[in-house]
Amino acid sequence: MGAARLTIDLDAICANWRALDALSDNEVETAAVVKADAYGIGATRVAKALVEAGARSFFVALVEEGIAVRGMLGTQPDIYVFAGHMAGKSDALVSARLIPLLNAPDQMSRHVENTPSHPFGVQLDTGMNRLGFEPSEWNDCKGELLESAPLLVMSHLACADEPDHPMNALQLDAFRGMTDGIPARRSLAATGGILLGPKYHFDLTRPGVGLYGGQPFGEARPTVHLDVPVIQTRTVQPGETVGYGNTWTATSPTRVATISAGYADGLLRAAAPGAVVFAGNTPCPVVGRISMDLITVDVSGLHEVPGSLQVIGRNSSVDAFAEAAGTIGYEVLTSLGARYERVYLPQ
Ligand SMILES: *Cc1c(COP(=O)(O)O)cnc(C)c1O
Numbered sequence: 001m002g003a004a005r006l007t008i009d010l011d012a013i014c015a016n017w018r019a020l021d022a023l024s025d026n027e028v029e030t031a032a033v034v035k036a037d038a039y040g041i042g043a044t045r046v047a048k049a050l051v052e053a054g055a056r057s058f059f060v061a062l063v064e065e066g067i068a069v070r071g072m073l074g075t076q077p078d079i080y081v082f083a084g085h086m087a088g089k090s091d092a093l094v095s096a097r098l099i100p101l102l103n104a105p106d107q108m109s110r111h112v113e114n115t116p117s118h119p120f121g122v123q124l125d126t127g128m129n130r131l132g133f134e135p136s137e138w139n140d141c142k143g144e145l146l147e148s149a150p151l152l153v154m155s156h157l158a159c160a161d162e163p164d165h166p167m168n169a170l171q172l173d174a175f176r177g178m179t180d181g182i183p184a185r186r187s188l189a190a191t192g193g194i195l196l197g198p199k200y201h202f203d204l205t206r207p208g209v210g211l212y213g214g215q216p217f218g219e220a221r222p223t224v225h226l227d228v229p230v231i232q233t234r235t236v237q238p239g240e241t242v243g244y245g246n247t248w249t250a251t252s253p254t255r256v257a258t259i260s261a262g263y264a265d266g267l268l269r270a271a272a273p274g275a276v277v278f279a280g281n282t283p284c285p286v287v288g289r290i291s292m293d294l295i296t297v298d299v300s301g302l303h304e305v306p307g308s309l310q311v312i313g314r315n316s317s318v319d320a321f322a323e324a325a326g327t328i329g330y331e332v333l334t335s336l337g338a339r340y341e342r343v344y345l346p347q
Helices: 010-021 035-038 043-053 064-073 090-095 105-114 135-147 166-179 191-196 318-324 329-335
Strands: 006-009 057-060 078-082 099-102 121-123 224-236 254-259 278-279 283-284 296-298 310-313 341-345
Touching: 006 010, 006 099, 010 043, 010 341, 035 064, 035 329, 043 057, 043 064, 057 064, 064 078, 064 090, 078 090, 099 121, 105 135, 254 310, 283 341, 310 318, 318 329
Parallel strands: 006 341, 057 078, 078 099
Antiparallel strands: 006 224, 224 254, 224 310, 254 296, 278 283, 278 310, 283 296
């Protein structure tokens, strides 16, 4: 047995997309965000499955990502690029029919000069101060932009994963103030925004993490299962230590299994101590530090040590592993390693 196996359940991803779609009215389109290789899961596989499930619009961060998705999907679906129209990308945008989300006056000028008849969208800043036209810039450019009929006018919420955060209503007001009455489709909600309710949905929603089984979409089906082979087991006697830095000391005879994945595979070093892996339904705590290629686990609770232990799966969500590492499920997903044997279901 060699590399750890990452099983990706495309049916679960499609089920999550349908469940998120069902949270908004029929006339609201549910798109899919497949940036960063679909959060580490595999953008082309995911996009193809979602097209079959009925998705018609996709979002990526970069032109290069859009080209890869276009290659898999053919000409039909809309593919939007969050980074907008960057210098040197005009030809690529046109040849892959990617829709840049223009985010500042200089991008607008570039678009008008280089690709005047190419479709585009507009990204507005409603307070996050990350990407998008500032309100004053939008005021100056709105006439010209709207005259060219943008396919979408969007903004992004900074605190949507906290439903009671006052920032949500502030951004909703700002977005409405900037866009009420315009003759263009509008979008504000990612996964968190969908859960905030219909006021946030507008014409199109843009879920990412919820498709892949991560919080804040609590009802999501898990989509990734990571099974890591056991290389060796041993009994550690009281007073003996395990791993780099001697950070864990046995207080009673402890059966320790060493499994073949580590922080080089995205299993963040910060997750120990705290992370728990599973043998079936039995939890087995990680002991000692996580190494580059190896993790040591207390398997004393098992009658028989199986050939592999599950690090992420039904009992151990990406968010649980993330919490042990002091981070979020998004970071665990996008860190999933290149060394895994990847199996996509259904095949
Ligand atoms: C990443 C991203 C999304 C998707 O967000 P999730 O929280 O993963 O649903 C939507 N819109 C923008 C602008 C993004 O950057």
